[in-house]
Amino acid sequence: MRILQVIPHLKPFGVTNVCFQLSRELAKQNLEVTIVATDLGLTSEIATTIEDSPADTILFSCIADVSSFLVSPSMKKWLDKSMKDFDVVHMHDFRTYQNTITHRYAKRYSIPYVVQAHGSMLEFVQRRTQKRLYDLVWGHTIINDAAKFVALAPVEREQYVKMGIKRDRIAIVPNGIDTNEYVNLPNKSEFRTRHAIDSDEKLVLFLGRLHRIKGVDLLIKAFAKLSEKMDRVKLVVAGPNMGALPQLKTLARELKLSDSVLFVGPLYGQDKLEAYVDADVFVLPSVYEIFPITVLEACACGTPVIVSSACGIADLVSEFGCVVERDADVLCDVMYRVLNNDTTRKDLGKKGRQFVARELSWDRTVKRVEEIYRNVTARGSCTGG
Numbered sequence: 523m524r525i526l527q528v529i530p531h532l533k534p535f536g537v538t539n540v541c542f543q544l545s546r547e548l549a550k551q552n553l554e555v556t557i558v559a560t561d562l563g564l565t566s567e568i569a570t571t572i573e574d575s576p577a578d579t580i581l582f583s584c585i586a587d588v589s590s591f592l593v594s595p596s597m598k599k600w601l602d603k604s605m606k607d608f609d610v611v612h613m614h615d616f617r618t619y620q621n622t623i624t625h626r627y628a629k630r631y632s633i634p635y636v637v638q639a640h641g642s643m644l645e646f647v648q649r650r651t652q653k654r655l656y657d658l659v660w661g662h663t664i665i666n667d668a669a670k671f672v673a674l675a676p677v678e679r680e681q682y683v684k685m686g687i688k689r690d691r692i693a694i695v696p697n698g699i700d701t702n703e704y705v706n707l708p709n710k711s712e713f714r715t716r717h718a719i720d721s722d723e724k725l726v727l728f729l730g731r732l733h734r735i736k737g738v739d740l741l742i743k744a745f746a747k748l749s750e751k752m753d754r755v756k757l758v759v760a761g762p763n764m765g766a767l768p769q770l771k772t773l774a775r776e777l778k779l780s781d782s783v784l785f786v787g788p789l790y791g792q793d794k795l796e797a798y799v800d801a802d803v804f805v806l807p808s809v810y811e812i813f814p815i816t817v818l819e820a821c822a823c824g825t826p827v828i829v830s831s832a833c834g835i836a837d838l839v840s841e842f843g844c845v846v847e848r849d850a851d852v853l854c855d856v857m858y859r860v861l862n863n864d865t866t867r868k869d870l871g872k873k874g875r876q877f878v879a880r881e882l883s884w885d886r887t888v889k890r891v892e893e894i895y896r897n898v899t900a901r902g903s904c905t906g907g
Contacts, residue, residue: 523895524554526608527577530592530618531584533563534790535731535762537614537640539815540697542571544612547698547888549576556608558601560584560594560620567790589652593619601627610895611635616642616664617656625664634669634898641674641812641834643681669898672891674813675834693894696835697813698887701879704795704822713796717758717784724755724861727801727825729789730816733764737807737830737848739773744807744853746777751858755782760797762788798823802867803860807846807853808833817843818882821874826867828856838881842873 525548529541538559545555555577562584572579580600586593597620605611605627613621616639628635653661665685671692673679679692711721719725726745730736738759745757757779759770767785774783789797798804804820805828812834820827827843829836836845844860846852860867 524608525895526611527555527557528611528620528624529559529614530620531562532559532568534565534568541614542575543700543884544891545577546575547884551892558597560592562592591619598623605633606631608633609899613637615640617653617661621664622660625667629667636670636672636894636898637668638672641678643685670894677834678812695887695890696882697815698884699818699822699878699882701822701883707823708792708796708799710799713800717786719756722754724802725800726757726857727797727804729760729797731764732761732766732770734766735808735810737809738770740807740848740850741805742770742773742783744850746779747850747854748857749782757783758786759783760786760789795823798825801825803828803857806833807848818878821878824871824875826860826870827874842877843870
C-alpha cells in the first residue's frame with residue numbers, strides 16, 4: 523500500500539511529531555509512506571528526523587504565511603504528477619492550503635483520503651472569520667468528499683459531529699507514544715544542575731507551546747499561592763513562544779516570582795527527557811486541548827501529571843493522574859498534596875508509566891490506522907457521502 527501523508531509545516535511539535543511518528547511506524551509494516559510538507563519550521567533536529575526516517579519526505583517552499591495559511595504553489599505540480607501513484611491520502615490538520623490542493627488532485631484521480639484535524643475542526647478557538655471563509659470556499663467540500671475522519675478522543679468526535687459529519691464516518695484513534703524511547707531515561711539531576719535547581723527543591727514543570735489556550739497564566743497564579751504554603755519550590759515553564767510569553771513573564775514579575783519561575787525556552791530530544799525526569803510533577807491546565815502528547819511523555823518518564831478538566835484526555839488521566847477544575851486555589855491544593863507526599867508521587871508516576879506502555883503504544887495505534895486505510899481503499903472512491 524502506498525500512503526501519502528500531508529502536513530502544513532515542520533514546526534517541531536503537535537501535528538509534525540505525530541505525522542513523522544505515524545509514518546515511521548507504518549513504514550515498519552512494509553508500507554510505502556511519503557510525507558509532503560512546506561519547509562516552514564525546518565530545523566536541524568527535524569532535518570535529522572527526516573534523514574533517519576524510513577518514510578520519503580518531500581518539502582516545498584512556503585512563499586507566504588497568511589495567518590498560518592501556508593502558500594506553497596510548487597506542491598500543485600508535484601501532486602498533479604504523483605497523486606495517481608498513491609492508494610490513500612492522510613490529511614493532517616484541516617484548514618490548510620495543502621489540504622485544499624491535495625483535495626483537488628485526490629478528487630481528480632479518485633484517490634480516497636482520510637482527514638485528521640488534530641483539534642482544529644471547530645472555529646471557536648481563534649481566527650474565526652478566516653475559518654468561516656475557508657469552510658465556505660473549500661472546507662465543506664473537503665468534508666463531503668472525505669472517506670473517513672480520525673478523532674483523537676471522544677471530545678473531538680463530537681466536534682466533527684457539530685460540523686455535520688455522521689458518526690459512522692468517524693474513527694477514534696488516540697495518538698501513540700514510542701515506549702522504546704523511554705526505556706533508558708537520563709540520569710536524574712542533569713536538568714536541575716543546568717538550571718541551578720537544588721536537589722531538595724520541588725520542581726513543577728509545564729512543557730508545551732506558550733499559547734493562551736495552554737492556561738499557563740492560571741498555573742503561575744496557582745504557583746504563587748503554592749509558594750506561600752511551602753518553601754523550596756520552583757516552576758519551570760518550557761516551550762516555544764506562540765504569543766503568550768511576554769504576558770507570562772509580566773505576570774510572574776507582578777506576583778514577585780521572578781526568582782522561582784524559570785522560562786527556559788523550547789526543549790527537545792534529550793533536554794526534554796531530562797526535564798521530565800527531574801520534575802516532581804507535570805502540570806497542564808489547558809483552557810482547550812484535544813490530545814496533549816506531553817502528558818503521555820511525562821507519564822512515560824514516570825512523572826506524575828495534573829491536567830485540567832478541559833483537557834481532551836481528562837478521562838484517561840483520571841485513571842492514573844489528577845484532574846482538576848480550572849481554578850487557581852484548587853490547582854494549588856492538588857499540587858501541594860502531590861508535592862508533599864513522596865508515596866503519592868511515586869504511585870502516580872508508576873501508574874502513569876504502566877498505563878501508557880499498556881494502552882497507548884504506537885503498535886496499537888498504527889494497527890488501527892492501517893485498518894482504516896485498508897477499509898477506505900477497498901471502497902475505491904474518495905467520496906465519503
